[in-house]
Amino acid sequence: MSTVFSETAWLCLAVTAALGGLVLYKFKKRPGQVGRTVFCLAGFCGGAYLLSLSLFWGLILFSLSCFLVYVYLSGQELLPVDQKAVLITGGDSGIGHALSKYLDELGFTVFAGVLNEKGSGAEELRRTCSTRLSVLQMDITDPQQIKDAYSKVVQKVQNRGLWAVVNNAGILGLPADGELIPMREYKRCMAVNFFGAVEVTKAFLPLLRKSKGRLVNISSMAGGVPMVKLAAYGSSKAALTMFSAVMRQELSKWGVKVSVIQPGGFRTNIVGSSEMWDKLEKDILDHLTPDVLEDYGQDYILEQRNFVSLTQKYANPDVCPVLLDVRHAISAKRPFAFYTPGSGTYLWLCFVSYCPTGIVDYFSKKMYRRKLCFESSLPRALSVPPWKKKAT
Structure with missing residues (x-):
C-alpha cells in the first residue's frame, strides 16, 4: 500500500x-x-x-x-496584431500620445484623434510614426468633427473594419474645494470626460459590432475613490466607469468586449499650463458670492494650484503600466473588465469599496495631510482664532 x-x-x-x-x-x-x-x-x-x-x-x-x-x-493569450485598426482620442499629449506611438510600433493601424491637428503633438506623431498612423482632427465635444473622423476611418479601413476604440481624451478641470469650483468647470469636465466619450462610442459602435472588437475607456482611480479637490473630475470619471459597466453587459450579445482602465497617479500634461491656471483662478474669484469669498479668503483660493504641483511630485512619470494594460484590453482573447495600473491603485479601490465609510475618511484625511500638507492651509474662517472673530 x-x-x-x-x-x-x-x-x-x-x-x-x-x-x-x-x-x-x-x-x-x-x-x-x-x-x-x-x-x-x-x-x-x-x-x-x-x-x-x-x-x-x-x-x-x-x-x-x-x-x-x-x-x-x-x-489571456494575445491575438495577432494583423494591422488591426484602433482609434485613440486625446492623442495630442500624455497617455494618448504615448499609446498612439506604442500601438504603432506593435503594428496596429492607429487613428490618433487630436484636439489640434496642427499642434506640436500631432506633428510629432506624423514625424516619428509609421505610415499606418493617421492623425485626425477630433474635438470630442464637437459632433461634426466626430462625424468627419468617422467618415475618414471608414474610408481607410474599408472591409478590414475597426477593431478597437480607446476613449482616452480627458481634462482635469480645476482642482479646488467643490464649493469653489464654478459650474462652468463641472459642465466642462462632464462634456469632455463623459459626454464626449459617450458620443464617440455611439458614433463608432456600428464598426465595433461588425468586427466584434473592443471598447476601452480610460477612467481614473478618482472615479472610484473620493479624492479631495477633485469633485468635478472624479464625478465625470465615475460616470464614465458606470457607463462602461453597463455597456459591457449590453454589448456582450454582439461579441464586443468592454474594458475600463482606472489608472492611479501618473504624470501627464492633463494639469494644463500656468496661463490656464491664471484664467481658472480669475474665473473662481469672479463667480464667488461675497459670503463664500469672505469665508474662504483670496489667499486660500490662490493656494489651490499648489495641490497640482504636490500631486505631480508623487505621480509616476512612467506610463508604461497603462500602455501594457490597454494593449491587453484590446489584444487578449478574454480581456478584463477592469484594469488598475499604478502602485496601490487596486488596493485603494478595494479599501474604499469594502471598508466602512468612517474608516475610509479617517485614513484618507491622514494620507492627504501627510503627503500634501493640507493642515498648513485652511479657509480664512477656519484659520482665524475665535477671539479675533468676536473682536471683529
Whole structure:
C-alpha cells in the first residue's frame, strides 16, 4: 500500500511540476495586470496546499489548481496584431500620445484623434510614426468633427473594419474645494470626460459590432475613490466607469468586449499650463458670492494650484503600466473588465469599496495631510482664532 501511495505521490508531483512549468512559461509572456492576478491565484493554490492534511490530496489539489491557472492564462493569450485598426482620442499629449506611438510600433493601424491637428503633438506623431498612423482632427465635444473622423476611418479601413476604440481624451478641470469650483468647470469636465466619450462610442459602435472588437475607456482611480479637490473630475470619471459597466453587459450579445482602465497617479500634461491656471483662478474669484469669498479668503483660493504641483511630485512619470494594460484590453482573447495600473491603485479601490465609510475618511484625511500638507492651509474662517472673530 505504501509503495502504491509512493508511486502515486511521485506521479502527482511530476504532473504538478510539469503544469507549474507551463504556468511559469505563460506567466512570463503576459503583460500588464495579468501578473497580479496570477500571483493571487498562486497564493490561493499555495495556501490550499499548506492547509491540506494529506500530502497525497494536497498534491492532487495543487495539480488541479495549476491546471486551472494554465487554462486561465491560455485565455489571456494575445491575438495577432494583423494591422488591426484602433482609434485613440486625446492623442495630442500624455497617455494618448504615448499609446498612439506604442500601438504603432506593435503594428496596429492607429487613428490618433487630436484636439489640434496642427499642434506640436500631432506633428510629432506624423514625424516619428509609421505610415499606418493617421492623425485626425477630433474635438470630442464637437459632433461634426466626430462625424468627419468617422467618415475618414471608414474610408481607410474599408472591409478590414475597426477593431478597437480607446476613449482616452480627458481634462482635469480645476482642482479646488467643490464649493469653489464654478459650474462652468463641472459642465466642462462632464462634456469632455463623459459626454464626449459617450458620443464617440455611439458614433463608432456600428464598426465595433461588425468586427466584434473592443471598447476601452480610460477612467481614473478618482472615479472610484473620493479624492479631495477633485469633485468635478472624479464625478465625470465615475460616470464614465458606470457607463462602461453597463455597456459591457449590453454589448456582450454582439461579441464586443468592454474594458475600463482606472489608472492611479501618473504624470501627464492633463494639469494644463500656468496661463490656464491664471484664467481658472480669475474665473473662481469672479463667480464667488461675497459670503463664500469672505469665508474662504483670496489667499486660500490662490493656494489651490499648489495641490497640482504636490500631486505631480508623487505621480509616476512612467506610463508604461497603462500602455501594457490597454494593449491587453484590446489584444487578449478574454480581456478584463477592469484594469488598475499604478502602485496601490487596486488596493485603494478595494479599501474604499469594502471598508466602512468612517474608516475610509479617517485614513484618507491622514494620507492627504501627510503627503500634501493640507493642515498648513485652511479657509480664512477656519484659520482665524475665535477671539479675533468676536473682536471683529
